[in-house]
Amino acid sequence: MKLLCTWLVFNLFATLWLNAVCERQRFDDYRVYRLLPEKEEHLTVLKPLEAHKDNVIFIDTPKLRKMDVLVRQTYEEKFLSLLREAGILQQLLDDNPQATLELDIEPVADANRRSDDYSWTQYHELNDTYQWLENMAGKYPEVASVFVAGQSYENRELRGLRIAYKAEQEADTRQAIFLEAGMHAREWISPATANYFANELLTSEQPAIQQLARAYIWYILPHANPDGYVYTHTQNRMWRKTRSPQAKDCFGTDPNRNWGFHWREVGASAEPCSESYAGPKAFSERETETLSQYLRSLPEPIFMYIAMHSFSQLLLYPFGHTSALPGNHRDLDRIFSAAVSGMKRRFGTRYTGGNVYDAIYPAAGSSMDWAYGELGVKYAFTYELRPSGYSFWTGFRLPASQIVPTGQETTDSLLEMVNAAKALSP
Numbered sequence: 001m002k003l004l005c006t007w008l009v010f011n012l013f014a015t016l017w018l019n020a021v022c023e024r025q026r027f028d029d030y031r032v033y034r035l036l037p038e039k040e041e042h043l044t045v046l047k048p049l050e051a052h053k054d055n056v057i058f059i060d061t062p063k064l065r066k067m068d069v070l071v072r073q074t075y076e077e078k079f080l081s082l083l084r085e086a087g088i089l090q091q092l093l094d095d096n097p098q099a100t101l102e103l104d105i106e107p108v109a110d111a112n113r114r115s116d117d118y119s120w121t122q123y124h125e126l127n128d129t130y131q132w133l134e135n136m137a138g139k140y141p142e143v144a145s146v147f148v149a150g151q152s153y154e155n156r157e158l159r160g161l162r163i164a165y166k167a168e169q170e171a172d173t174r175q176a177i178f179l180e181a182g183m184h185a186r187e188w189i190s191p192a193t194a195n196y197f198a199n200e201l202l203t204s205e206q207p208a209i210q211q212l213a214r215a216y217i218w219y220i221l222p223h224a225n226p227d228g229y230v231y232t233h234t235q236n237r238m239w240r241k242t243r244s245p246q247a248k249d250c251f252g253t254d255p256n257r258n259w260g261f262h263w264r265e266v267g268a269s270a271e272p273c274s275e276s277y278a279g280p281k282a283f284s285e286r287e288t289e290t291l292s293q294y295l296r297s298l299p300e301p302i303f304m305y306i307a308m309h310s311f312s313q314l315l316l317y318p319f320g321h322t323s324a325l326p327g328n329h330r331d332l333d334r335i336f337s338a339a340v341s342g343m344k345r346r347f348g349t350r351y352t353g354g355n356v357y358d359a360i361y362p363a364a365g366s367s368m369d370w371a372y373g374e375l376g377v378k379y380a381f382t383y384e385l386r387p388s389g390y391s392f393w394t395g396f397r398l399p400a401s402q403i404v405p406t407g408q409e410t411t412d413s414l415l416e417m418v419n420a421a422k423a424l425s426p
Helices: 002-022 041-051 073-086 097-102 126-139 189-203 207-216 224-232 286-297 330-345 367-373 399-423
Strands: 030-035 057-058 068-073 088-093 146-152 157-164 176-181 217-221 302-310 314-317 350-356 380-383
Touching: 030 073, 030 097, 041 057, 041 073, 041 380, 068 073, 073 088, 126 146, 126 157, 126 189, 146 217, 146 286, 157 189, 157 286, 176 189, 189 207, 189 217, 189 302, 189 380, 189 399, 207 399, 224 380, 286 367, 302 314, 302 367, 302 399, 314 367, 330 350, 330 380, 330 399, 367 380
Parallel strands: 176 217, 176 302, 302 380, 314 350
Antiparallel strands: 030 068, 030 088, 057 068, 146 157, 157 217, 314 380
């Protein structure tokens, strides 16, 4: 009886502890402000606040022109006083961010659904998508197979779908196209779009897409940061980074600042609490290190590397660490023009862009730049998908009703992009 009571007490405390630890983060006592820093001196004032993670939550890395932050109400007066003294303009965007978050809570997907039931009308949890990948490989065994491109800090697989139709010639000289998504955890539309495109490669009856599917060996990796993605579903919808423990009781590294190409030179932070923390060293994260090793090990030469992020409706190419253009920038511009034209054709969706440094902001250490500069992939691009708005509080929460149109127009764009690159290649 004593042992039973001890067991019951232990389990009670364990349950209470798990409930406390696993409770989803709420933002009832925060407000969302948009800051309009106009000069570097303003950023010098703002950047030290990244360490005040309990009072100020930077939704994006401090940068000129526009940035959004969550400010705890008990710290609000001090925060606004600091802005006034520095001459930084601000505006209140949302005085009840928790209520705004609750407007777009998605229904939980069924992890045991069949591949035929996998819906494009909702965002899916990680296990649900991984099961879908397995189901698709089982449904199309001669074409599709599941690959593992690495491991996460919490020992999850970086699992993707390899699509390789039977070669039309005896000697298979096809090159690979690698499409990576979900590097930033909160950008749910990027893995959803990657999976939509993979489904099109396997099921579309359009001759142009069928030809595209057969012309290359496709590697589709929907979740390059699975730990972070799970965390957005269980605890903090706005989580961006990985989940590895860092200094100052902070967690995570920005995996798209952690790649070993001009690492932490610009547009990345050395502050462990920062949203753009580049890590203690290049490839410090298990996700980026193992993925880079996998990319180096591919048996086929990589024709194109594509990264999917959100948001802003931009199409970007190297570099992020410098305004100097890559050697083949004229070819990249031609491909860019074809891709944004394809994106616009179906719904009129307008994309802009160019090289990262000038089109969005300086940002070193990305997977795209590493693929281009270190791996030697001649054609490397990053999509910043819908929406086009500028509110970082709302932009990452694209309604699930937009998954299909985003997937459709992005498929159109990818078709034009790859065909334009093919026309430039011998």
